[in-house]
Amino acid sequence: MKLDNIYKEEKKSAFAKLSEIIITMASRPSGLIGLSILVFHIILAFISPYIAPHDFKAIDPTLMLQAPSAEYWFGTDDLGRDVFTRTILGGRTALTITFFGSLIALLWGGLLGIFCGLVGGKIDDVVMRIVDAFLSIPWILAMLLIVSLLGTSTEVLIPALGFFYGKGIVRVARAATHDVIAKDFIVSARARGHSNFSIIWNEIIPNVRDAILVEGAMRWSWMLLGFSSLSFLGFGVSPPTPDWGLMISNARGLMSFAYWAVIAPIVGLSSLIIGINLTADAFAKALGIDRSTKAPV
Amino acid sequence: MTDIIQKVKNLSIGFRSKKGEEILILKNISTNIKKGETVGIVGESGSGKSTLALAMMGYVKHGLYTIEGECQFNSSNLLKMKSKDLEKIRGRKIAMIPQNAGQALTPNLKIGYQIDEALQLHSDLNEKEREKKISELLNKVRLPSPETIALRYPHELSGGQQQRVAVAMALAGTPDLLLLDEPTTGLDVTTQAHVLELLNFIAKDTGTSMVYVSHDLGAIAQVSDRIIVMYSGEIVLEGPSRDILKRPIHPYTHGLLKSIPKLSLAGLPESMPGSQPQPGTIQSGCSFFDRCNFSDENCKNNSPKLEFLKDLNTSVRCFNYEKLVNESQASQTVNKIKNKSQDKEILNLSEVSISYAKQKLLDQIFNRISDDNPTVKDININIKKGETIALVGESGSGKSTILKSIAGLLRTKDGLIRFDENRNLSSDLKERDPNDLRIIQLIFQNPDESLNPNHTVEEIIAQPLKLYFGLKGEELKKNIVDLLQKVRLGEFYTSRYPRQLSGGEKQRVAVARAFAAKPDIILCDEVTSALDVSVQAAVLNLLQQLKEDFGTTYIFVSHDLAVVRAISDRVAVLYQGRLCEVGPSNDVYKFPSHPYTEVLLGAVLEPDPDIKPKLVAEDIVEERPPEKGCSFQGRCSRIVGDICKKEIPPWQLTDSGNAIRCHIPIKELQKEQF
Numbered sequence: 001m002k003l004d005n006i007y008k009e010e011k012k013s014a015f016a017k018l019s020e021i022i023i024t025m026a027s028r029p030s031g032l033i034g035l036s037i038l039v040f041h042i043i044l045a046f047i048s049p050y051i052a053p054h055d056f057k058a059i060d061p062t063l064m065l066q067a068p069s070a071e072y073w074f075g076t077d078d079l080g081r082d083v084f085t086r087t088i089l090g091g092r093t094a095l096t097i098t099f100f101g102s103l104i105a106l107l108w109g110g111l112l113g114i115f116c117g118l119v120g121g122k123i124d125d126v127v128m129r130i131v132d133a134f135l136s137i138p139w140i141l142a143m144l145l146i147v148s149l150l151g152t153s154t155e156v157l158i159p160a161l162g163f164f165y166g167k168g169i170v171r172v173a174r175a176a177t178h179d180v181i182a183k184d185f186i187v188s189a190r191a192r193g194h195s196n197f198s199i200i201w202n203e204i205i206p207n208v209r210d211a212i213l214v215e216g217a218m219r220w221s222w223m224l225l226g227f228s229s230l231s232f233l234g235f236g237v238s239p240p241t242p243d244w245g246l247m248i249s250n251a252r253g254l255m256s257f258a259y260w261a262v263i264a265p266i267v268g269l270s271s272l273i274i275g276i277n278l279t280a281d282a283f284a285k286a287l288g289i290d291r292s293t294k295a296p297v
Numbered sequence: 298m299t300d301i302i303q304k305v306k307n308l309s310i311g312f313r314s315k316k317g318e319e320i321l322i323l324k325n326i327s328t329n330i331k332k333g334e335t336v337g338i339v340g341e342s343g344s345g346k347s348t349l350a351l352a353m354m355g356y357v358k359h360g361l362y363t364i365e366g367e368c369q370f371n372s373s374n375l376l377k378m379k380s381k382d383l384e385k386i387r388g389r390k391i392a393m394i395p396q397n398a399g400q401a402l403t404p405n406l407k408i409g410y411q412i413d414e415a416l417q418l419h420s421d422l423n424e425k426e427r428e429k430k431i432s433e434l435l436n437k438v439r440l441p442s443p444e445t446i447a448l449r450y451p452h453e454l455s456g457g458q459q460q461r462v463a464v465a466m467a468l469a470g471t472p473d474l475l476l477l478d479e480p481t482t483g484l485d486v487t488t489q490a491h492v493l494e495l496l497n498f499i500a501k502d503t504g505t506s507m508v509y510v511s512h513d514l515g516a517i518a519q520v521s522d523r524i525i526v527m528y529s530g531e532i533v534l535e536g537p538s539r540d541i542l543k544r545p546i547h548p549y550t551h552g553l554l555k556s557i558p559k560l561s562l563a564g565l566p567e568s569m570p571g572s573q574p575q576p577g578t579i580q581s582g583c584s585f586f587d588r589c590n591f592s593d594e595n596c597k598n599n600s601p602k603l604e605f606l607k608d609l610n611t612s613v614r615c616f617n618y619e620k621l622v623n624e625s626q627a628s629q630t631v632n633k634i635k636n637k638s639q640d641k642e643i644l645n646l647s648e649v650s651i652s653y654a655k656q657k658l659l660d661q662i663f664n665r666i667s668d669d670n671p672t673v674k675d676i677n678i679n680i681k682k683g684e685t686i687a688l689v690g691e692s693g694s695g696k697s698t699i700l701k702s703i704a705g706l707l708r709t710k711d712g713l714i715r716f717d718e719n720r721n722l723s724s725d726l727k728e729r730d731p732n733d734l735r736i737i738q739l740i741f742q743n744p745d746e747s748l749n750p751n752h753t754v755e756e757i758i759a760q761p762l763k764l765y766f767g768l769k770g771e772e773l774k775k776n777i778v779d780l781l782q783k784v785r786l787g788e789f790y791t792s793r794y795p796r797q798l799s800g801g802e803k804q805r806v807a808v809a810r811a812f813a814a815k816p817d818i819i820l821c822d823e824v825t826s827a828l829d830v831s832v833q834a835a836v837l838n839l840l841q842q843l844k845e846d847f848g849t850t851y852i853f854v855s856h857d858l859a860v861v862r863a864i865s866d867r868v869a870v871l872y873q874g875r876l877c878e879v880g881p882s883n884d885v886y887k888f889p890s891h892p893y894t895e896v897l898l899g900a901v902l903e904p905d906p907d908i909k910p911k912l913v914a915e916d917i918v919e920e921r922p923p924e925k926g927c928s929f930q931g932r933c934s935r936i937v938g939d940i941c942k943k944e945i946p947p948w949q950l951t952d953s954g955n956a957i958r959c960h961i962p963i964k965e966l967q968k969e970q971f
Contacts, residue, residue, distance in 0.1 A: 184747035190726060191704045192761055192814070193734035202760070206751035 001214040025279070031286070034278025041272045047091045054082035056089050057240040065258045074261040078252055086242035087264040091272060093237050094244060097157050098223040104162025105169055105223070106216040107176065112166075113173025114204055118181060118196060124157075124174075131170050139164045147235045157224040157236070161227060165219045172215045178207040216281035221273045228269055244269040302473055302506055303330040303391075310348055310357060311576075320577035322348050322361060324530045327603075330474065335500050335507040337521030337538065339514055341573050341829040342800070343561045344532040350476050350510045352376065354391045354919055355383050370474070389419045392467035396479040396716050398459035402451040408435075408462050409447030412469055434465040437502075439512045457488035461495065468499070481516055485691040486856060490900040490910040493519045512830060515556060515902030518542055519910070526550050529573055529584040532603060536611030539906050546611065546618045548589045556834035558863035562900050563883060565632045565863050568835035572799040574781035583615070602935060614834035632838070633903075635845075644680040644703070644818060648758030651695070651702050651874075670924050671710050673698050673874035682817075685844065685851040687882070688864035689858060689897065690937065693919075695874030696854045700820045703852065704739050705729050716817075735765045738816040742823035744803035747793040754781070754789040754806050761814040780809040783846075784839060799829055799899060801832035805839065812843060818850045825860055837864055858901050862886055870894045872929050873922035880955030889966035891957045893929045927960065 025031040054072075063080035066072055116124040143160060150156045180186065181204070189199050223275035230236040231245025239246065244265040251261035305328050311321040323345045324840060330336055330353075340346040351358065352368050355375030367374040370386065378386075389392075395401040403411060409431050416427045435443030438461040451459055467475055477496070481489040498519055501509055511517050517524060517538070524541045526534040526549065534547040545551045552569040559566075571588040583589070583596040595616055603614045609622075628940060652671035673695040680686050688696040701707040703714060705726040714722040722733060738761075741747035748757055758777045762768045768776055778788045784805040795803055804824065811819050821840070825833040842863060843853060855861050861868060861882070868885040870878040870893060878891040892913075899911035919931050926942040927933070933941065937960050948962045958965065 092877055183741065185739040185749045186704065188739060188741065188747055188810075189760070191706055191729050191734065191737075191739050192764060193726065193729070194760075194764060198764075202752075202756075206749065 016137065017240050020284045021283070024086070025028055027280040028282055028285065031282025034275050034280075034282055037275025038273055040228045041095065041275060044088055045095050048088040048092065052085040054085045056081065056242050058082075059292055065261070067258075068260055074264045075258070076279050077247070077261045078254060078258070083247075083261050083264050086247060087244075087268050090242045090244040090247055090265055091268055093241060094224055094227050094231075094269075095272070097154060097234030098161065098227050099221060100158045101161035101165065101223050101227075102216055102220040105166035105219055106157060106212065107166075108162070109169025110173045110208075110212045110216075113170040113175075114177045114200055114208060115196075116170070117174040117177025118200060118204065128170075128174070131167050134164075134167050140233075143226075143230060144233070144235055147230070152235055152238060157227070157230075161223055165223045165226070169212065169219060170217055173208060173212050176211040177204055180204055180207045210284075210289055214280055214284040214287065217276065217283055221276035221280070224269070224273055224276070280281060300332045301329045302332050302370065303508075304369040305329070305349070305353065306367050308349075308352060309364040309367060310345075310352060310361050310694065311364050312361050314577065318577065318795040319364065321364070322576055323352070325366070326367075326532055328525060328532065330508060330533065331507050332473070332506055333500075333504045334960070335509060335521045337517035337524045338508060338527060339512065339517050339524060340527035341512060341831060342574055343529070343576070344527040345487045346364050346510050346512075346527050347478055349372040349527070350478055350508055353474070353508060354387055354393060355478055359460075365905070370950055388472070389470040390472055391474045391476065392470055392472040393476045393478065394467050394480050395465050396482055398463035398480075399451065399456060401458060401463055401965045404451055406450075407447065408449055408451065408454070412447070412462070412466055415466045415469035422673065430469075434468055435462075437468065437499070438462070440465075449961070455488075456484050457492060460484065460488075461491055464492075464495065468503070468505075471503070472505060473746060475505050477509045479511050479513075480509075482511065482513070486858070487691065487896055487900040487912075489516065490519075490902065490912055493902070494910075494912060496520055513902070514542070514554065514830070514904035518904045518906050519902055521965075522813075530576065531584060531614060533585065533614045534611065535603075535613075536609065540609060540611060542904055542906055544622075546609070546621045547613050548591045548616050548617070548621065549585050552588070552590070553623055553831055554904060555886055556831055557904055558834070558837075558859040559903060560859050560862055560886065560898065561722065561885075561903075562861055565838050565841055566834045567632075568838050570835070572801055572832060573829075575917060588864075590605075591615075591620050593617070618783060622643075632841075639682045641682045642679050643716065644678075644705075644722075645713070645715045645718070646676050646678045646680075646699075647713050649676040649699070649702065649714060650710040651698050652709060652710045653698075670922060671874070672922075673702075674922070676712070676876060678817075678869060678879065680850060680852065682850055683848050684845075684867060685852040685865045686867045686869060687855060687861040688869050688871055689855060690871035691856060691897075693873070694871040696871055697822055698874070699816045699871075700739070700822055700852065700854055703818075704737055704820055705734065731765065735761075735814045737820065738811040738814050738818075738822045739822065740807050740811050740824050741802075743827040743914075743949065744800065744807045745795070747807050747825075748803060750795055752794070753791065754786075754793050754795075754798075757795075757806060758810050758813055762862050765814055776813070780813055783812065783843065784809045798833075800828050801835060804828060804832075804836050808836075808839065812847065812849075814903065815847075816849065818852065821855075822852045823852055824853075826855065826857065833860070842865065852909075858886075858897055859903075870897070874920060875928035876958060877929065878955065878957045880951070880957075884953040884955040885953065889951060889957065889963055890955075891929075891959055892933050892935045892961075896932070927958075935961060 028036055058081060060080035063076045065078055066076040068075040072082050072084065072089060077083055112127065116127050143164065146160050147156065186199065186203055189203050227236055228245035231243045232249040234249065236245055237243040247265040248262055251258065255262050308323055308326040309321055310323040311319050314320050317706065326349060338349060339345045355368065355378055357376065359365055363419050364375050364914060368376050370391065375383065412431050412434060413427055416422060416430055422430060431447055432443040435446055439460050440446045440458060454462065454564050481492050484492060493516060499505065508516060509520050521538045523536065524538045525532055526547065528549050534545065536543060541550060545554055556566050556569050569588060574584060581600065582598055582602055584597045586592050589596065601614050601616050603612050605612045650671045651673040652668040654668035670780055673889055676699060688699060698707065702709050708725045709723050716722050716736065720733065722729065755777055758780055762773055762776055777791060781790055782786065786802060786805055798806065826838055828836060837860065843849065846880065853861065853865055865882045866884045868880065869876060870885065872893045877893045879883060886898065896913045899913050902910055913934055915932060922928050923930055926944055927946050930936060930941045940960050946958045948956050948958050949963050950956055951963055957966065
C-alpha cells in the first residue's frame with residue numbers, strides 16, 4: 001500500500017511526544033521567548049544559592065540604599081542588603097509553592113470537573129453550586145483567614161492556594177467533558193457496560209487532558225501573582241527569606257529616591273508571569289487548542 | 298462566445314505542507330459553464346469538488362492558495378479581484394446555496410428580515426417593492442403562506458423549509474449563476490426529492506445557470522444537464538449527463554455506478570477496492586491506477602490527459618476508455634444474499650413504548666413515566682436468529698430510539714424486550730448484567746465520533762476483549778490481529794490512530810470492535826451514511842460476510858431504502874414512532890404497500906435520468922405523533938375518511954406475509970396510484 005509511507009506516524013513514546021510539542025512551541029517567536037524566560041527562571045531558581053555574590057541576609061547600616069555600582073549591581077536596600085542577590089533568590093519560594101499549588105489545583109479541579117461533567121444530574125448541580133459559592137468569596141480574604149489561623153508555612157500555603165485556584169479548573173474541566181461525552185465513543189463504552197471510573201480514565205481523560213493542562217498553566221501564572229500579593233501584604237514568606245512580593249512591599253515607600261530596590265523584584269516577577277503566559281499560549285497552540293481561528297473572508 | 302458565463306482555465310489550487318512541498322487539491326482544471334445550463338460536479342469527499350465550486354465565486358479557503366490559472370466570470374478573473382469588486386459580484390451575479398441552511402441562516406433574525414437584507418444589498422427596490430418581492434420569492438420556492446413564514450425565525454422551520462429559504466435568499470439578487478454545495482444532503486428522502494424538483498423548476502423558470510456539487514449521483518442525475526466527475530483533484534470524466542450515467546466510459550464512474558445499490562435490484566452490489574489517494578501522494582501515473590480493473594503498465598507510469606471525444610461529446614481522462622465504450626451499459630451484478638434466518642426467535646419486542654417526556658416529581662417518586670402520547674408506541678416485532686431486519690423511516694420516525702432501548706441506553710415506558718424467549722431486557726444499562734450487555738453491540742453512523750481519537754486501533758479493539766473476556770498480553774494481541782484480519786485490515790493497523798485511517802477503514806475498525814464481544818445481535822445505526830459511495834458497498838459486503846460466518850443477527854437502521862433493499866431480509870417501516878408495515882423485504886418493495894411506504898419508495902433518487910421520483914405526499918414535518926388514529930393521517934394522500942383520524946388502523950396481512958397497518962383494504966392498496 002502506498003499510503004503506508006505517508007502515514008508512518010506510529011505510536012510514540014511519551015518522551016518523543018513531549019519533545020515534539022516543545023519543538024513546535026519553540027518554532028513560534030512568542031513561544032520561544034516564553035520558553036526561554038521560563039527556563040531561565042527555573043535554572044536560576046536551582047543555581048542561585050551557588051552564584052549569589054553576597055549573603056542575602058547580611059545587614060550593613062553603612063551600605064544603606066546605595067545606588068547600583070560595580071560591587072552591588074542592583075544597589076542595596078534600606079537595611080544595606082544586596083538587591084541583586086535578593087532578586088535572584090527571590091523567585092525560589094514563589095516558584096516552588098505555586099508549582100506544587102497548581103499541581104494540586106489541577107488534580108482536584110480537573111478530576112472533580114470531569115466527574116461532574118460525566119455523571120451530571122443532582123450530584124453535578126450540588127457540587128457546581130458549592131463551587132459557585134466559593135467563587136463568590138474574595139479569595140484573598142479567605143486566604144488571610146486561613147493563614148492567620150494556621151500560619152504561613154509551606155504545608156499550609158500549598159494546599160490553600162491549590163484549593164482556591166482549582167475552582168476555576170472545575171468549570172473548564174466540566175465544560176471540556178461535556179464536549180466529549182456527547183460523542184458516540186462514550187455512548188459505545190457505556191453500552192458495553194464500562195464503569196464510570198473506566199470511562200473517565202480511558203475515554204475522557206485522554207480527550208480533555210490538553211485543555212485542562214493549558215488551563216493549569218494559566219492558573220500557575222495567576223497563582224504566582226496571588227502568592228506575591230500575599231507576601232506583599234505580609235502573609236506569605238516571612239523575613240529575612242528573600243521574596244519578590246515582600247521586597248516590593250518593603251521598598252515601595254522609598255521608591256522616590258531608591259527606585260532600584262523596587263524595580264529589580266518587579267522585573268523578576270513580571271518577567272516570570274509573562275514567560276509562563278506566553279508558554280501556556282504556545283503550549284495550547286502546539287496541542288491544537290487554538291482559540292484564535294480566523295473567520296472566512 | 299457569449300453564452301459561456303463562467304470559464305475555468307488551467308486552475309490549480311493547493312497548499313504548502315509542513316515540509317514545504319506544494320500539494321495540489323485541484324490539478325489543472327478547465328471547464329466552462331454555459332448560460333442556462335445545470336452542471337453537476339460529483340466526487341467523493343476530498344476530490345476537490347467543493348474547492349472548485351468555491352473558486353467559481355472567487356473564494357479560496359484559508360490555508361489554500363491559487364497556484365495557477367483563473368476563473369473568468371464575464372471575462373474578469375475572480376481569483377485576482379479585490380474584495381470590494383468581488384462584493385459586487387457575489388450575491389448579485391453569483392449566489393451560493395450552502396449545505397446546511399439551518400446553520401447558514403442567522404438564528405436571531407426573522408426570515409423576512411434576512412431576505413430583505415439580501416434585497417437591500419443586491420437590488421435597488423424601495424420598501425414597498427421589497428415587501429412585495431419577499432412574498433414573491435417565498436412563493437416561488439413554494440413555501441406555504443409566505444406572509445407568516447416571513448415573520449418566523451429559522452428554528453421554527455423544518456430542514457426542508459430552511460433550505461427553501463436559502464434558495465429564496467440566493468434568488469433575491471437574480472443571479473446569473475447559482476452554486477449549490479450539497480444542498481439536499483442533510484434532508485430526508487421525501488424532502489430531498491421535493492427540493493430537487495423545486496431547483497429544476499427554478500432553473501427552467503429563471504434561466505439561471507447552476508453548478509450542483511454533490512457526492513450523490515442520484516441527486517445529480519435528477520437535476521443536471523452535464524456532469525463533471527472529479528477524482529483526487531482532477532476531472533476524470535465530463536459530458537452530457539445521460540451519456541455519463543448510461544454509458545460511463547471512465548473506469549471510476551463505471552465502478553461507482555456499479556457499486557450503488559438500486560431499488561430495482563435486491564442484493565449487494567459489487568464493491569470497489571481501496572480508497573481515494575490523499576492529496577500529494579500520487580507522484581506518477583494515473584491517480585485511479587491502484588483501484589482500476591482496466592489498468593496496465595502504461596497507467597502506472599504515465600498520467601493520462603483529459604481527451605475530448607467528438608463523437609461522444611465527452612471528455613475522459615483514461616488510456617483504456619475504449620474497453621468501456623463498447624459496454625453498452627454498466628451492467629450491474631449483485632450478490633444475492635441468502636436468507637440465513639432460523640426459526641428460532643432471538644429478540645422479541647412486544648407492545649414497546651418509549652417516551653422522552655421529562656419525569657415530573659410525582660413520577661420520579663413512583664419511578665414511572667406518564668405520557669399518553671409517547672415518541673414510540675406499540676412496537677411489536679419478532680426477530681429471528683440470523684436474520685437482518687431493517688428499520689426504515691425519515692428522521693423523527695423513532696428508529697434510532699428503538700435501537701437505543703434495545704441497547705439499554707434508554708428506558709422503555711411500557712412493553713417487554715425479551716432475548717432468547719426468556720431473558721428480559723426491558724431494563725436499562727445499570728440493571729443489566731455484563732453478559733446481557735455483551736450479546737448486544739452497537740455500530741454507529743459516524744466512525745469519527747464513535748472511535749476515541751486518542752486511542753490506537755489496538756486500544757480500541759482491546760476494550761471489549763478486556764472487559765468481557767479479561768484477555769491479556771499475547772492472547773489479547775492475537776485476538777486483535779485476528780479481528781483486524783476478519784475486517785480485512787492488516788496487522789500493521791494496530792498502532793495507528795483513527796485520524797490516520799480513511800472513512801471506510803475507520804468503520805471497519807468499529808465493526809471489528811463490535812464483533813470482538815462475540816455478540817448475538819448487532820445494532821447498526823446508519824452505518825454507511827457517513828461513508829463515500831465507493832466505500833459503502835465494501836462495508837455492506839463485509840457486514841454480510843461476517844454475518845454469514847458468525848450467524849449474527851443484524852438490526853439495521855437506515856433512511857436509505859436502496860441500501861436497506863440490498864442487505865436486509867425483512868423491513869419494518871416506521872412513521873412517527875409507530876409501525877406502518879412489516880414484512881419480507883421483497884414484498885415491502887412491491888405493491889400492495891402502506892401509503893407511507895409508497896411515499897418513501899417514490900422519493901428515492903436513482904442514478905438514472907429516466908427514473909424520476911414520484912412526489913406523492915407533501916413534505917410537511919410533523920412535530921408530534923397524532924393523539925388518535927393513524928400516525929400517517931397528516932400527510933396521507935389516500936385518507937378514507939374520519940376513521941383514519943379516530944381509530945388506529947388494524948394490521949392486514951397480504952398473501953406473501955407482509956403486514957400492513959391501514960384502513961384501506963388490501964385489495965384497494967394493490968392498485969397503484971400512478
